[in-house]
Amino acid sequence: MKNIHTLQLMDTHAGGDVSRIVTGGIDALPGATVREQMEYLRDDADGLRRLLLEEPYGIPEMSVDLLVPATHPEAVAGYIIMEVMGYPIYSGSNTLCTATAVLECGIVPKQEGIQRFALEAPAGLVQIEARVHNGVVESVTCEGLPSYIDTYRDTIQVPGIGEVTYSVAYSGGFYALVDATKLGFKLIREEEQALSACAHKIVEAIQAKRGFSHYTLGDVGPLPFLHFMGPEEQVGEGYVRSRSTTYVHPGVICRSTTGTGTSARLALMNYEGRLNVGDKLETISLRETGFIGTFTGTHQEGAYQVVENTITGRSYVLAHSDIVINCDDPLVACGELHHILSDRHHANAVKESSIRSA
Known part of the structure; x- marks a missing residue:
């Protein structure tokens, strides 16, 4: 035995x-x-x-x-x-x-x-x-990891897709953030395979173009993740809801919106000047599940304004x-x-x- x-x-x-x-x-x-x-x-x-x-x-x-x-x-x-x-x-x-x-x-x-x-x-x-x-x-x-925007609204030519506008956030890994609507997606479950294929092409194109370095961790490898952002809906004072989905690996779309993906979204909203301390973002997945990210503050790390945040969900x-x-x-x-x-x-x-x- x-x-x-x-x-x-x-x-x-x-x-x-x-x-x-x-x-x-x-x-x-x-x-x-x-x-x-x-x-x-x-x-x-x-x-x-x-x-x-x-x-x-x-x-x-x-x-x-x-x-x-x-x-x-x-x-x-x-x-x-x-x-x-x-x-x-x-x-x-x-x-x-x-x-x-x-x-x-x-x-x-x-x-x-x-x-x-x-x-x-x-x-x-x-x-x-x-x-x-x-x-x-x-x-x-x-607690979500301190998150920040590395790249804001860059563009890249992606084979089979065309020009794509993207931002890059770090929130525990580097994320490409893209507008799902501009790519023709409604972020519904029936699109899961198409979302994965599209994300893979964009991530490959970004990886071929450049690498990313964290302000303390240094080179953490090629950008691995992509977060599709749906339209934002104001559902209360300081409370926004948005459909979202996250690609993490060829053929793999997360069932949830992911905590780090939600933190990356908060970093982008803060970069655009659209958050006050205590504001919340609820991300909704293809399976209608959600996480709530709360913006709790910022601090400066060199050239980056870093977002402090929490993630709430249920297991x-x-x-x-x-x-x-x-x-x-x-x-x-x-x-x-x-x-x-x-x-x-x-x-x-x-x-x-x-x-x-x-």
Whole structure:
């Protein structure tokens, strides 16, 4: 039985994007911070990401979040985000799901009303506010990463499409922001494949034209994401609603509008002088789900005015499961992850670590 291992999982979704939370079955990873542990997974144990996002266990549209003990003294737990394109240092939907998971696992015992705690992402400390009613996590608000506009209303010739006007924001990754209406889209579910094909062409054209550099992180690779923006509807004082959708990988349109996509929109609205502190943007997905981004302020980083923001949404638990990893199965590449597999229940290890540091 030495070739048989199990992982404990909690499958969740926020806005339709499924986040598979790994709560047990992985050994402690080397690294003094969650960021360093993420880098270890990326460089030396990428088999975990591939295992859970590829056949026969998963699909590319899912995400994976590995719970790890926090290294920051203020955090109750850490989490490492894995997606089909790699290892983002932050994700709004994954943070909403992870925050719900630590409550459902008992790492943070649920209490009625508002609960506040911090998680440690590879990007750093993330403040969480959860609303619990009758034992149910009804909403989670998390900090969005500081976001800013790198490029405003540039144009590019895209094969098969023509001239496209786009802006570029950083909000945890670089996003091309484009007007969906000018490209002929209504942002309805029936357009999903066409949106993906269109976004892929635009992203490829931008990648071929230029790269992007973050003011502290430096070169973070080619621009990966595109956010389609629908018309804005004023639904209240300081409250705007807009249909939106986000492309993240060839063939993959997110089910939700994404937290980082919503943060990117807030950065654009602020750049255009259309936000006051406390204003809200609700982004609505192809599946009629939504996230609410709130503009909380700005600060200056060199040449950039950086937007501070929060993202509010809800995560739902889909399943608790143990999956069996049989290293004799020809579809399972254990060579890339056998050295981190364990039979210990990791959620308990995270919980015990949090209690010891409390």
